[in-house]
Amino acid sequence: MAQLSSIGLVVIFGLSRASIPIEYPTRERSVPLGLKCSYDFIIIGGGSAGCLLANRLSEVAQWNILLLEAGEDEPFTSKVPFFPRVSQKTRIDWNFTTTKQRNACLSNDGYCEVP
Template structure:
């Protein structure tokens, strides 16, 4: 089994696959090891545009990024162990329920929010004081530790 990308999701997937002794697992990451800067969320903005950033941008528009150079938004994505979490202040974001439901409506069966929610919960080790009490949406048993710094 090959897992491409050693970000939050890729690391959890590779770890879960490695639990099966019938599998040999290779985790590939284009970037290198984390540094003291990538391990400190306060430094996350200083990592944008560096060698650990894929340096993606989005198309220019007359509707967004109007104050940006060329009206083009930067789209920081991490090329490093830890993936984009190493660059985005370790922000944990699942995505928007409506997006998942729209993907399912477009024919991507199994991708509705209700379909993917059990997998979010299975991976999540939520250590916030209030969220884990909501058992419908959160879990404390997964491999991906989530907690609030502030």
């Protein structure tokens, strides 16, 4: 019973923290932002695939590659398991959903939110 109430407190604390605006300090950029007039490749999205692709393309020294990532530094909650769920429906959420599901996410008309 004590474990159940502890879990409830953690969930309530997490949800209450999600509604409080927090200012996050931005990191000083270690890479200069000197943009060029043209690029051989422009990669949109700095996720795992985008970064991997940019890294592989940069092995050819003659190519100019630009990797674009939207947004700002991630909040500390993105590193904690389960807590990225509290980032849904915020300014860092792209509002992606699955295709309509027949037997899932019925409270959301069959569309599941993708974190």
